[in-house]
Amino acid sequence: MPISSGRARALSARALPLLFLLLALLPSCRKGGSSNASTAFPVQSDGNSGCLFAGPDLTAPTLETLFGPGGPTGRVDGPLADPGTRISFATYGGVSADGTANRVYLACGDPSIRVIDFDTGTITTLVDEAAFAAFDPAIVELGAVAILDANRLLVAEHSRNTILAVNRVSGALSLFAGIPSATGGFADGLALGGSLFHFDGVGGLAVDGSRRVLVADSGNHRIRSIQGPNVSTLVGSGVPGYLDGTGTRAQLDEPSGLAIGCNDTLVFTERGQHLREVRLVQSRSGVNGVVTTRAGNGLGASVDGTAAPNGIASVHDPLAPMTLPNGDIVWVDRASGKLRWLLALLNTVATPLPAFTVDGIAAMTVTADDSLVLFDAASQAIVRVR
Numbered sequence: 001m002p003i004s005s006g007r008a009r010a011l012s013a014r015a016l017p018l019l020f021l022l023l024a025l026l027p028s029c030r031k032g033g034s035s036n037a038s039t040a041f042p043v044q045s046d047g048n049s050g051c052l053f054a055g056p057d058l059t060a061p062t063l064e065t066l067f068g069p070g071g072p073t074g075r076v077d078g079p080l081a082d083p084g085t086r087i088s089f090a091t092y093g094g095v096s097a098d099g100t101a102n103r104v105y106l107a108c109g110d111p112s113i114r115v116i117d118f119d120t121g122t123i124t125t126l127v128d129e130a131a132f133a134a135f136d137p138a139i140v141e142l143g144a145v146a147i148l149d150a151n152r153l154l155v156a157e158h159s160r161n162t163i164l165a166v167n168r169v170s171g172a173l174s175l176f177a178g179i180p181s182a183t184g185g186f187a188d189g190l191a192l193g194g195s196l197f198h199f200d201g202v203g204g205l206a207v208d209g210s211r212r213v214l215v216a217d218s219g220n221h222r223i224r225s226i227q228g229p230n231v232s233t234l235v236g237s238g239v240p241g242y243l244d245g246t247g248t249r250a251q252l253d254e255p256s257g258l259a260i261g262c263n264d265t266l267v268f269t270e271r272g273q274h275l276r277e278v279r280l281v282q283s284r285s286g287v288n289g290v291v292t293t294r295a296g297n298g299l300g301a302s303v304d305g306t307a308a309p310n311g312i313a314s315v316h317d318p319l320a321p322m323t324l325p326n327g328d329i330v331w332v333d334r335a336s337g338k339l340r341w342l343l344a345l346l347n348t349v350a351t352p353l354p355a356f357t358v359d360g361i362a363a364m365t366v367t368a369d370d371s372l373v374l375f376d377a378a379s380q381a382i383v384r385v386r
Contacts, residue, residue: 038287039280040264042209047099047147049206050322050330050366051262056386058330058341058352066373067123068381075110075128080121080382087114087123089377094145094156094205095363102368105153105168106375107142113155113166116382118367127171135173136160136180144258145363146205146213148176154213156203161185161196163205163215177213177226186220188232195231197224204258206266214266216255223255223268223278223289235278235289242272242298246281250291257331259321269318269331273298275342294329295342295349302336304349313349315340320364322372330372332361339372339385353385 043051067080067087078085090109097104103117105126113127132139143156153166154176162178177191184198197203198219206214213226214234222236233248241251253272261267266278266289274296278289295307296315305312317335324330327344337355342348360378367373372385 039282041212041214041260041266041278041280042264043260043262044147044207044209044211045099046150047097049099049260049262050324051260052097052099053325053366053368054370055322055324055328055330055366056370056372058328058350058385061352061385063353064384064386066118066382066384069376069379071380073109073380075108075112075114075125077114077124078122080116080123085123087380087382088112089362089375089380090142091362091377092143092158093362093375093377094143095365095373095375096145096147096153097365097367097373098147100368104365104367104373105145105147106363107145107155109141109377111139111142111157113142113145113153113171118369118373126168127166127173131171131173135164138180138182143199143203144205144216146207148207148213149211154205154207156197156199156205156215158199158203161198163197163213177231184219186217186222186238188224188230190229191226191231192229204256204268206258206260208260208266214258216258216268218254218256218271221252221254223252223258223266235291240272242274244276244291244293246290247288250289252276252291257319257321259323259329261323261329262325262327267294267321267323267329269315269321271317273300273315273317275315275318275321275329275331295340300335302333302338302340302351304351307342307347307349311347311349315349320361320374322364322366324366330364332356332364332374334359334361337361339374356383 073088074086076086088109094107141158160180161184163176165176178197185196204216215224225234236252243251255270257269293308299314303314316333321331329342337358357378360376362377364374
């Protein structure tokens, strides 16, 4: 039966208060979301985060070798499938996936920076050994890689304890942060000319959607933040140990890997045998980082089971954490060679695959084809989980 115009007006009048209520609530809902960069680590669309892609189905994963294992090392560009193509994997090298294409940037042990395009199946060189030698002949060991923006990469280099910026087209190098030093050090302040970075061979880098650069300063047992020209300590007292808490009251033990979480958090692994998380909280004193533990009990063993708090699951030299859109976290226990999986819904840690080479996996990322790609320095191989 058609609704009369009078009845329609009455229904409309009753609906208006509800509509106004919904409109009033919308700003507060948005305020609590990832758009509020001051109290969040928003995901960056250029890359760095597994949140951009779904990731593999780890309930029934398949494993394949894309490159290697074994064979001569060195730097020869070419197809992944060509036995003549060569890569020198770094023991603690880095990798970062492009957020807009099915390719990754890899820091190698030559030192060089290579680009692997999985759609074409090729490896090319972005920065070769000669370019690094011309920039600073003391640079011999590269570490973590992160995509800063559409034009630049960031690369941590251990030889001089600095962070370099790399043009993603030309490969041109420049100093991004840190005073070149073989021994490293610590000082918050201006990023250029004011701070020393000590990564201790296992430093991690991440860049969030507000272009905030997060640094796992392993040797200083801190996670530090670079915003504009300034470097500051986000969390960590500088004394190695284990204590959840706020800002510099929290204690870390050699943070070794960083990932932007899919729920506005920062996830990190540490050699102190924990997988932990930083959440930003607004207080009267400003925005502070708060550290909590997601998995691990400090025992140094790859044991599945219930995660923190009070769970039995443990980790063993964890590194290369990646977060997935469903809230799950994956990482590698380097000391056991196992791929670990924290199922967020069940708060349980599982091991979905047989072990890789012990002390072999150097880096891992999630690519645009929803695969996990792992770089095994011990076997000189690239493997894919999908």
